[in-house]
Amino acid sequence: MHFWLAVLVLLWSRAVHGYGSNPYAVSNRQAIRIGLITDDTTDRIRQTFEHAIAVVNSDLSVPLVGETEQVAYGNSVHAFEQLCRLMQNGVGAVFGPAARHTAAHLLNACDAKDVPFIYPHLSLSPQTDGFNLYPHPEDIAHALFDIITKFGWSRFIFCYESSEYLTILDHLMTLYGTKGPVIKVMRYDLNLNGNYKAVLRRIRKSEDSRIVVVGSTEGVAELLRQAQQVGIMNEDYTYLVGNLDLHTYELEEYKYSEANITGIRMFDPDKKEVRDLVETLQHEIGESEPMNNGSSTITLAMALTYDAVRVIAETTNFLPYQPQQLNCSEHHDNVQPDGSTFKNYMRSLDILDKTITGRIFFQGNMRKRFSFDVIELQPVGLVKVGTWEEGKDFEFKRPPPIIDLNENEENTLVNKTFKVLISVPNKPYASLVESINTLIGNDQYEGYGIDLIKELADKLGFNFTFHNGGNDYGSFNKSTNMTTGMLKEIVEGHADLAITDLTITSEREEAIDFSIPFMNLGIAILYIKPQKAEPEIFSFMDPFSKEVWLYLGIAYLGVSLCLFVLGRLSPSEWDNPYPCIEEPEELENQFTINNSLWFTTGALLQQGSEIAPKALSTRTISAIWWFFTLIMVSSYTANLAAFLTIENPSSSINSVEDLAENKDDVQYGAKRTGSTRNFFLTSEDPIYMKMNTYMTNHPEMLTETNQAGVDKVKAGTKYAFLMESTSIEYNTVRECTLKKIGEALDEKGYGIAMPKNWPYRDKFNNALLELQEQGVLARLKNKWWNEIGAGVCSDKSDDEGSSALGMKNLSGIYAVLIVGSLFSFIISFFYWCLFVFKKAKFYEVPFCDALAEEFKIVVSFAENERALKSAQSVYSRSRNSSQSIDSLETDSENNLPDED
């Protein structure tokens, strides 16, 4: 039917214009102008338009000339002005901008003047169709319907961007009729300022995990991006994208999310026409590399612009068309004379090749018989899994997963042989095996690094040969781009790997790559342990600190004095010096100053004395003193034993600050070419900078190897070596005279060095992780650090030594002594007052007089005796009594109150 229509149109046009029988024979026709009114700010539509004209012109006898007018998106007034300008220039056809309302406005104007109007974007209302190669929403709905049916979904969410896209839902519902899956409809709207997270969170909370998304190219891309942020881009969710530009999306980050993303596209990015277009764009506007693996930077609007130019070219090639200049004003009823013929002819075409989007065929206003590629996102990119063709059965055949050749063949390590650099001897990482037989090849070496490579080789299947790379692990000089040591060997391709105590540093990372760290460490100080102290003449004093000795002396004197005073205060301590004399004239107190001192001395030295306290107060203070001396003597004895066996308890260097100050004249250094030295060279910490200056000024303090540093420390010449904690740990369990001082200065790790962008790096890292998880790394570390050659130093040697007991340890017992003494005083004072009171009562004298008399006796410290009759004079004012006070004093048990 189309064919006959085309023939009729042709015959008619020939009759009207009277051209010759062969249209190609007409050579005096002028070039045909076609206009592009675009609101695309990226300029890519214009580029495509011009590229397409250039391509078709090579086949045309009457060339096409493109005229482009740029307008702002949605500015219909300006667009109309531009259209008028184009019409005045005599354009034969006009391509409209993306903005739908503007396009509708221009279409009306073009229709009025019979100028063909081409709209290469999705048109959601049939009125704005014009001449449109974009599939109709009805067909998009049909394709989605077939895919959903194939997937067997019984429920899904239909997520649409704005009301215009409801046309697709409308058609979908029509296709389902009364039966069909449960469809939940949700809208994500650009009016929400591009924040679709509320909608996406609702999806996450709902029971549905299958989502059909329709919307603009930018809107859908943003929705997918935010879906990932909301956490619904994973294996539980399936997305069916109804936008035909899915192939232009940046899908890299979704590839491994395991979310199922399916979509439809109208062309294969690998097609020759697409590649040519991409090349032109690259050439003209510096376009970045085209995306591959099923993706492309070419949007469907660009592809349809290209195809529409092809349709115009086909038409002008066949139909003599000479557009006239027009006045676009409504008042001029001039129209394009052959405009309708042209449009009809375009619609009658059936183009099969030289287009990007495949077959171009029209049924009425709608493009038909086109096909969609059904595409699915897989780790290798977008993969075609089916073809949907209008009017035919939907073919869905998911091909077997694409085997990534890179993954499975090129990158396999099986049977590959790598040259591995080691540093020999460098225990425990690598050293020569001690054997009476002559060993060759890999058998010569043993160590942690050797074992680790063997474990990795077992896992990954590669072969290896070890080579001694020397002591210089290497560095990279950014300014000269020069590498040294092992790094150089790897960079220049002389070796594949390097394993030793090789620290991962940012500087080295610029020249080579590292595996993940297999060991963690930090810089610390290796120093000699404190030596045995020379015995000192007064070393018996060491168990107690000076403070304790001082307080002990004070306590001794204090308690003796207390005893003396308490003795005088306590009447029971006043005794008859001659028991055979019944009526003594004087009483005597045993607690003289001398006796008090002797009593406390006897107790302190655990010897005792013949003096026996009788009063409650003197007994209390004596008991407290005995308890005090018991604790003190026990503590002293216990600590003395430790002191007689210990070494000098403190080391002159305790921290990096001490080292920086060269405290006690201790000198220090590090390995000359290692990362430790580099740490100080690059540090901005004032202490480390100071240490760097010292090491720079004393190059003789730097060593070629770690072992040389260890030997230097062992020599005991007040030399400390800055070394990595793992190596320190290794040496201190073997060399009992060495110890680690202070905490690590930094945190870093050892890694296996490999060439930059080495293809097997991921495999190595995975294998290393597995070894870590399986505990193999810990086992190897234990083997080389704590088993082979270890255990020679007893734990005792790690003893930090004893320290003198200070007041902190003994203050409790002093407190007990003070409280006990106070208590004795209170008791004593109480009984003394009671005694005085009874005495006053007995003699019927005022209490104050009796107190004054007794006080005098107590404070007469020089007198050790008291006269029994002395009270007579004092109490002469009192009544004659049948019994004297003195007799009461001596007969305290019967008559007068006594403290006992």
Ligand code: GLU
């Ligand atoms: N691990 C260091 C390096 O990778 C060597 C030893 C050190 O500098 O302490 O260079």
